[in-house]
Amino acid sequence: MTFQDLNLIEPILGALKTEGYTIPTPVQSKAIPLILNRKDVLGSAQTGTGKTAAFAIPIIQLMCEAGKPFRGKRPIRSLILTPTRELAIQIGESFRTYGRNTSLRYRVIFGGVSQHDQVRELNSGVDVLIATPGRLLDLINQRHIDLGNIEFFVLDEADRMLDMGFVHDVRKVIALLPKRRQSLFFSATMPNAIIKLSDTILVNPSRVQVTPVSSTVDSIDQVVYFVDKKNKRHLLKDILNDRAIQRVLVFTRTKHGADKVARDLTKSGIKSQAIHGNKSQNARQAALAAFKSHRTRVLVATDIAARGIDIDDLTHVVNYDLPNIAESYVHRIGRTGRAGATGKAIAFCDTEEKEYMKDIQKLIGKKVSEVKGHNYPLTGDGALVAPQRPRLQNRPRNGRNSFPGKRSMVHPKT
Numbered sequence: 001m002t003f004q005d006l007n008l009i010e011p012i013l014g015a016l017k018t019e020g021y022t023i024p025t026p027v028q029s030k031a032i033p034l035i036l037n038r039k040d041v042l043g044s045a046q047t048g049t050g051k052t053a054a055f056a057i058p059i060i061q062l063m064c065e066a067g068k069p070f071r072g073k074r075p076i077r078s079l080i081l082t083p084t085r086e087l088a089i090q091i092g093e094s095f096r097t098y099g100r101n102t103s104l105r106y107r108v109i110f111g112g113v114s115q116h117d118q119v120r121e122l123n124s125g126v127d128v129l130i131a132t133p134g135r136l137l138d139l140i141n142q143r144h145i146d147l148g149n150i151e152f153f154v155l156d157e158a159d160r161m162l163d164m165g166f167v168h169d170v171r172k173v174i175a176l177l178p179k180r181r182q183s184l185f186f187s188a189t190m191p192n193a194i195i196k197l198s199d200t201i202l203v204n205p206s207r208v209q210v211t212p213v214s215s216t217v218d219s220i221d222q223v224v225y226f227v228d229k230k231n232k233r234h235l236l237k238d239i240l241n242d243r244a245i246q247r248v249l250v251f252t253r254t255k256h257g258a259d260k261v262a263r264d265l266t267k268s269g270i271k272s273q274a275i276h277g278n279k280s281q282n283a284r285q286a287a288l289a290a291f292k293s294h295r296t297r298v299l300v301a302t303d304i305a306a307r308g309i310d311i312d313d314l315t316h317v318v319n320y321d322l323p324n325i326a327e328s329y330v331h332r333i334g335r336t337g338r339a340g341a342t343g344k345a346i347a348f349c350d351t352e353e354k355e356y357m358k359d360i361q362k363l364i365g366k367k368v369s370e371v372k373g374h375n376y377p378l379t380g381d382g383a384l385v386a387p388q389r390p391r392l393q394n395r396p397r398n399g400r401n402s403f404p405g406k407r408s409m410v411h412p413k414t
Helices: 010-019 024-034 049-065 084-096 116-123 131-142 160-164 167-175 194-197 231-241 257-268 282-290 326-333 351-364
Strands: 042-044 078-081 107-109 130-131 152-155 182-187 205-208 220-227 248-251 272-275 298-301 316-319 343-349
Touching: 010 042, 010 049, 010 084, 024 049, 024 182, 024 205, 024 220, 042 049, 049 084, 049 131, 049 152, 049 182, 078 167, 084 130, 084 282, 107 116, 116 131, 116 152, 130 131, 130 160, 131 167, 160 167, 160 194, 167 194, 167 257, 182 194, 220 326, 231 257, 231 343, 257 298, 272 282, 282 298, 316 326, 326 343, 326 351, 343 351
Parallel strands: 042 182, 042 205, 078 130, 078 152, 107 130, 152 182, 220 343, 248 298, 248 316, 272 298, 316 343
Antiparallel strands: none
């Protein structure tokens, strides 16, 4: 199947041809016809499967086909709600790319920056609005945004919305939408809370499921280094001595850890920058732009900040700290091996993280290959490992603010 077979209009086909896209991904080939047929869609697709295009392309086509003439300021007809600034910006770029040959207007709004320019753009008229929940509700309360004309509503990364504590904001937004609309709901995972939320949004939805979160792309080579925590920084430098590794995305558990790793690498002459929620929006976008243009070799990120990092030729991902949620590992390594390319995922595992690695291997259904004979083998940090005690449901596994089976409820700025 090609994009030509999906009965897309010429302006969109021309834009896709300019980008060099000819074959739709599985989620695109399944979702686009349903959306064009005006179906509500419940989509389960992880990062890197092409789901942004799966909803952006048909929305652009349906809006162009409607061709409604508006007098005065054009109303907002499509709303895409997403959890993070980076992801909102990425979605906005996708709409502009696929809709470059149309007259539709697209705007992105998010918190953490002055609202002045965003309000000015809204006042000039917007067809498609991509927003994070906090800033959206803020501008609605200030009467800068009216959702009364919404025809298409997309809730993207729904599981991350719940992780970040946005469920109440999402419900407030839904209450302001017209009853007659087409709704699209995408989530990488489908726990009961997500299913219940989808029931309040969708009407007789068609289900699209592609690449379950428990699976990892076959083209990604996964390896693990068992190493003491204090030696992780030395091991990372050893790995980066291989100049063939041109660009690396490194994940840490905390914002402080991201800054520390980036500083340490920079002192060693390896161009690195950190990206996380405490950075200003301008600083985050500058760091991402430098990484995409190869001016920075290493980008060190936390999970939340990394949502929206979409780079087709990223070859290496390093889990400097293993996540305590196994699904997060799948999302992290999905940043490489995209668009049919090969990639390598490297994990560092210290004594405290061995249980996390067991959970990861259980989820993905395969054993991650161990790299032996490196310069910093695991010794246990010179301390005896305490015997395993039965886990309580809400007991932290490692003394940090992380709980088995429960994700962080930190509510970063949006």
